[in-house]
Amino acid sequence: MHPSTLAFSHLKHRVSIEQVLTARGMMTALKQRGQRLIGPCPVHRGDHPQAFVVDLSKDLWHCFTQCRGGGDVVDLVRRMDHSRYPDVARYLASLAQVLPTPARAEVNSPARPYRPYTRNLRLNPHAPLLVEKGIRAQTARRFEAGAYHGPGFLKGCVAVRLHDPEGRPIGYAGRRLDPRLAEQYGKWKFPSGLPKRDILYGFHRIASRLRQRIAVVECPWGVMRLAQIGIPAVALLGIALSHTQLQLLGQASRVVLMLDGDQAGRSASHRIVETLNKYTLAQVHRIDLPQDHDPDDLDNWQLSRCLLSLLP
Ligand SMILES: [Zn+2]
Numbered sequence: 001m002h003p004s005t006l007a008f009s010h011l012k013h014r015v016s017i018e019q020v021l022t023a024r025g026m027m028t029a030l031k032q033r034g035q036r037l038i039g040p041c042p043v044h045r046g047d048h049p050q051a052f053v054v055d056l057s058k059d060l061w062h063c064f065t066q067c068r069g070g071g072d073v074v075d076l077v078r079r080m081d082h083s084r085y086p087d088v089a090r091y092l093a094s095l096a097q098v099l100p101t102p103a104r105a106e107v108n109s110p111a112r113p114y115r116p117y118t119r120n121l122r123l124n125p126h127a128p129l130l131v132e133k134g135i136r137a138q139t140a141r142r143f144e145a146g147a148y149h150g151p152g153f154l155k156g157c158v159a160v161r162l163h164d165p166e167g168r169p170i171g172y173a174g175r176r177l178d179p180r181l182a183e184q185y186g187k188w189k190f191p192s193g194l195p196k197r198d199i200l201y202g203f204h205r206i207a208s209r210l211r212q213r214i215a216v217v218e219c220p221w222g223v224m225r226l227a228q229i230g231i232p233a234v235a236l237l238g239i240a241l242s243h244t245q246l247q248l249l250g251q252a253s254r255v256v257l258m259l260d261g262d263q264a265g266r267s268a269s270h271r272i273v274e275t276l277n278k279y280t281l282a283q284v285h286r287i288d289l290p291q292d293h294d295p296d297d298l299d300n301w302q303l304s305r306c307l308l309s310l311l312p
Contacts, residue, residue, distance in 0.1 A: 011092040017054050017061055017073045019099060020092075023243075023279045025250050030054070043067050043079045091278075098275060099243045114193040116164075117171035123148055127158050129177065133221045133296045136228065143202075143224050148174070156181075157189065160220045165248055167204030170194070173220075173237070188219075188237075197242035200249070206232035213254040215295075215307065216272075218265065222258065222295035229300050231307060233258075239268035241275055250280035256307065261289035 030039035041052035062070030123146030144161035157174030259265035
């Protein structure tokens with residue numbers, strides 16, 4: 001369906017005022033008081049600290065100073081962007097696509113909330129797979145990655161520790177080493193119930209470097225390889241950009257996408273660049289890796305050359 005044919009009433013229920021403001025990094029300027037958000041008006045861009053009020057329960061906004069008016073999420077976007085209804089519809093429809101599915105949808109599958117796994121596992125940083133990927137033992141230790149030799153979930157895997165954006169450990173992902181199992185079930189295995197979409201791998205390690213250029217790759221190996229040449233990087237753990245990941249990347253000034261050089265990586269890359277350009281203020285660049293190459297297939301010289309090519 002063409003987005004502009006989507007009914008506004010549908011979109012209004014799918015995307016809230018708060019989600020639009022969050023996607024645009026405007027929430028930090030607002031204070032929450034009960035069911036209300038209060039702050040300077042993002043529509044006329046004034047600085048009166050109480051000009052703009054959002055009623056979260058009704059999903060309506062109002063500006064008491066210059067705009068002297070308000071409305072719903074459609075009015076907000078229309079007035080902020082000076083855009084016409086079809087453009088507002090397109091904007092809301094595309095934002096709806098990157099938002100997490102509404103809580104209503106989860107009623108049918110009452111999964112238990114994920115309980116973070118916080119035990120420290122002993123991992124062998126000299127795993128042949130890591131050596132093959134060019135990841136030094138010292139790097140593997142720092143990133144808490146290595147072969148797991150015990151029984152259970154990570155049996156026969158090279159494990160990588162995962163953290164939430166604040167850096168709290170939440171569990172381990174396992175890279176299957178048995179080629180048959182990897183073929184059948186996928187290379188990576190994640191704990192059941194893990195909110196994978198809320199993870200931007202490696203984010204807590206680079207959170208203090210968001211003014212620099214941040215590389216975005218698909219998988220943790222790329223993050224580790226780039227870290228070895230001093231480049232801050234994060235991994236999507238796949239090729240889809242979730243709402244949480246969008247919000248985290250929106251805090252960066254410069255983002256360099258470096259997804260795998262395959263068909264899936266390339267088309268995802270185009271989509272993600274578009275989304276980042278639309279919803280964040282970050283300067284976004286894309287690097288197309290050689291056909292069938294992942295960042296960890298390149299040597300250090302090739303990796304740095306790729307990134308250097310972007311310097312002004
Ligand atoms: Zn206003």
